[in-house]
Amino acid sequence: EAQVTQNPRYLITVTGKKLTVTCSQNMNHEYMSWYRQDPGLGLRQIYYSMNVEVTDKGDVPEGYKVSRKEKRNFPLILESPSPNQTSLYFCASSPFGGGYNEQFFGPGTRLTVL
Amino acid sequence: GQNIDQPTEMTATEGAIVQINCTYQTSGFNGLFWYQQHAGEAPTFLSYNVLDGLEEKGRFSSFLSRSKGYSYLLLKELQMKDSASYLCAVRDILTGGGNKLTFGTGTQLKVEL
Numbered sequence: 001e002a003q004v005t006q007n008p009r010y011l012i013t014v015t016g017k018k019l020t021v022t023c024s025q026n027m028n029h030e031y032m033s034w035y036r037q038d039p040g041l042g043l044r045q046i047y048y049s050m051n052v053e054v055t056d057k058g059d060v061p062e063g064y065k066v067s068r069k070e071k072r073n074f075p076l077i078l079e080s081p082s083p084n085q086t087s088l089y090f091c092a093s094s095p096f097g098g099g100y101n102e103q104f105f106g107p108g109t110r111l112t113v114l
Numbered sequence: 115g116q117n118i119d120q121p122t123e124m125t126a127t128e129g130a131i132v133q134i135n136c137t138y139q140t141s142g143f144n145g146l147f148w149y150q151q152h153a154g155e156a157p158t159f160l161s162y163n164v165l166d167g168l169e170e171k172g173r174f175s176s177f178l179s180r181s182k183g184y185s186y187l188l189l190k191e192l193q194m195k196d197s198a199s200y201l202c203a204v205r206d207i208l209t210g211g212g213n214k215l216t217f218g219t220g221t222q223l224k225v226e227l
Contacts, residue, residue, distance in 0.1 A: 031213045042219035043157070043201070050211040058214070090156060096213060102147060103215060105156035 002027045004106035006091050012112045013081055021076045021109050023091030030096035032074040033058070033103065034066065036087040043090065049074055050096060081113045118218035120202050125224045126192055134187045134200050134221045142208030147215065148176050148187045149201040157201055161187065189223075197225045 004025045013019055025032065033048040035058075045058030049068040063085055065077040074093075078085060088110050092103040117139045126132040138146070145164040149157035163169055163178035163185060175188040189196055199220040206214055 031211070033214075035217075040219060043203075043215075043217040045214060045216075048211060048214065050213070056211065088154075094213060096211075101213070102159040102162065103213075105158070107156050108154070110154075 002104070004091055004093055004104050006089075006106040006109050008109060009107060010110050012114065014114050015082055016080050019078050019081060019111075021078075021089060021091075021111070023074045023076065023106055024072050025074075025091075025093040025104070026072065027093060027104065028071065029093035029104075030071070031103075032068065032091065032093045034064070034074070034076050035090045035092065036060065036085075037090060037108075038087050046076070046089075081111075083113050085111065086113050087111060118202055118204060118216060120200075120218040120221045122219070123222045123224070125226060128192055128194060128225055128227055130192050131188065131190050132192060132223065134189075134202075134223065136185045136187070136202035136218060138183050138185070138202070138204045138218075140183075140204050140206050140216070142206045143180060143204065144207035144212065145205040146176075146178055146185050147203045147205070148174075148185075149203060149217075151199045151201055151220065153199075160200075192225050194225050194227075197223060199223070 030051045034046040035043040047066040049055045091106040094103040095101045120136045148160040151157040161176035173190045201220045202218040203215040
């Protein structure tokens with residue numbers, strides 16, 4: 001089954017404790033992206049990657065890192081989480097290029113930073 | 115940058131028709147998407163428009179006017195399960211490697227009996 005998976009789905013942590021949220025897709029998509037979703041603000045892009053070893057900042061990259069060592073994986077790293085990073089996070093992937101290339105979303109990771 | 119506006123909430127009756135509007139401003143328009151999102155779940159793709167006109171897909175249709183920076187999503191024969199948030203998203207060829215989607219804040223639709 002074609003899908004995007006994320007782990008963990010739920011996480012409660014404390015300020016400053018490094019964490020990684022994994023994202024994996026099995027559709028051989030070039031483009032991958034991380035979003036955070038907050039009430040009243042909608043989905044905002046954190047980082048994106050156009051292919052292996054190619055990553056760039058989105059609209060709200062502060063406090064986050066990513067890597068793209070393999071095509072299927074795109075982990076999101078919070079080196080020193082803070083309470084303002086409490087949010088619902090989504091990973092998404094799509095074929096690169098325009099046209100009818102919808103982004104497929106993972107199930108989401110609900111993160112709480114105390 | 116991009117700016118996308120859509121109503122925050124709408125209420126409609128089961129069996130009726132509802133139209134959700136979206137206006138946008140973007141420099142390098144390269145397609146408009148509508149997604150459906152149930153509370154706490156992932157957005158799921160509904161429709162895509164890149165040329166002016168109406169795209170029909172079962173009970174859902176989406177319209178685009180590029181000159182007006184305007185789109186709407188039309189839902190017919192509403193069902194209770196259509197209660198969800200509907201997200202308008204615009205792809206801009208000039209940013210984010212050409213694949214970036216900028217989302218509106220979503221329209222929360224409530225379908226009542």
